[in-house]
Amino acid sequence: MSDLVIEARDLTKRYGQATAVNGISFTVEKGEIFGLLGPNGAGKTTTILMMLGLTEVSGGSVSVMGYDPARQPLQVKRLVGYLPDTVGFYDYMTAADNLRYTAALIGIEPKERDKRIASALDRVGLADVGTKHVGAFSRGMRQRLGLAEILMKDVQIAILDEPTSGLDPHATAELLETIRSLKHDGVAVLLSSHLLDRVQSICDRVALFNAGKIALIGTVPQLASQVLGGGYHVEVEADGVGLEQKLGAVPGVRQVESVGPGRFRLLAEGDVRPQAAAAVVNAGGSLRRLSFDEPSLDTIYNRYFQTHGGHPGDHHGAQNAA
């Protein structure tokens, strides 16, 4: 329990008649990467702003490191780093000067300031452009500078709003790498995104947002078994007699499908590769290939909205108060 860094209970935000966030509850643990996923306008950014005390809470409660963001925003903001959606900097100032200003606002000692800025810029790979004006920076560089600010701040929680949107694959990979290194430092990372496949690779747990509510919450395999019922695909390529029956008898396997000569596709409740391999070998078959597909968030997401009515796309703008 003591490892919980964020605890939201029945958190609600209303803008006049519209309800942007409708009674959501979740927790984030120390050193965990938690994903807030969902279409635009599902209430992700509003949730983040409530956690930072930047917008008032209409109902429910949220506690960040044991503090109430609405009443003790300074304590919360000292421990939380925030990278807004499309972060902006003062273009006419250098990257280092931008960080120097933030460092002064945070209250970092002048002696320590430059040291921390240099090491933060180094970690995000901007050390050689620290003295350049931010006006010339690309989008990816700005996002990295935003992360450098969080690194410099030395926070317990990093909240990243759509950190990878609009970045090319290379820049995305670099950014995700830095986010992973934050986790290694014991920082809890909360990130929002509508790009599911990118996020899947780094998130420990995710919450799927839909129309201001959390539709699903848990680890990706948990969601998969919840929504898809099983959801692990194991592909076996092997020669032998009667393999289909043998594979079907492996515990945990729900279905075996023959997809070609000597090729089988198993739908399983977990990773059954060792058992499948043993089954093939015991049957006297020769195993040529064994592959394992983790269910993709995209599949889970689409299936969820197919079965629960409505499509993620239907909610565009309707709940978006901004």
Add this chain to the structure above:
Amino acid sequence: MAGTRAIIMERKMQREGSPWRGLSVVFFRELFDHLTSVRMLVLQFLVLLFGAAVVYFAAEQIRNTTAEDPFLFMRLFAPPGQTLLSFVLVLSILVPIIAIGLGFDSVNGEYNRRTMSRILSQPIYRDALLFGKFLAGLATLTIALVTLWLLVIGFGLLRLGIPPSGEEIGRLLVFLVVTIAYAGVWLALAMLFSIFFRSTATAALVSLGLWLFLALLWPALAQLFGEMISPQDIRFAALGLPTPDTLAWQQGLSRISPGTLYGEAVVAMLNPDAQSMTTLLAQFQGRIQTPLPLDQSIIQAWPQMVSLIAGMIVLFVIGYVAFQRQEVRA
């Protein structure tokens, strides 16, 4: 019981920590920005150019007069008689432009650069950001005006070859303070619009539009409205005198414009021998010595000075409340 509970609730609702945290950081950065910005340089150059021309002609005029004048030095700022252009007039036009130029993008600019949510996610309150911005703007204007004021006095010393008297210095100092307050009103107004409008262009246009309206149209409209509210009395009109009631309304209405207030305060300070209606009457009866002594001039200009400062505070507070309640997301 209910009262105690209300107090407890209130204490619980209070936010913790000082609202001034980070104020000096914001203040010094904004000040540095203003002082190094090209915009400020251009505005300052504009004032210097106009000011230099006007003061030069005023000085030439003073050199040609031989009549005895106890306030010779002050004529540099406000030449006697109906001079078309005086330094004071140039200031009353250019100061609002500088103030609007400094303030029109102070808040919405942060939103447009998308720096607002990043800055506000640092451990400071919004109060510090807004106060820092306003005080930095006011400090910039003060620096600019004091520099200009010193330049004119220096020029006067060189060109006229006479030092200003102690009383003249006192009057000029009060004039400087009034000018800064006048600038503060326009700065607060520009910042108010920069909070209300997300587009900097809209904020600039509305500020300048309102300034033009108040400076050019309002004096005439105030006359018109004054007569509509309280029509001329035929008895006074027959004597060729203004009706006191109508005049009071007209004056009251025209004082909505900060320019009018500034003009009245400046005339009271710099033209001690020019009189308002009441003093004219009293002088006629031989009750008042002419010219007015310094303290009496200050008393005369006092309501206008207080009104300007109050106007600045009221405008700032309206903006402050609006900013506190504003949504951070762009």
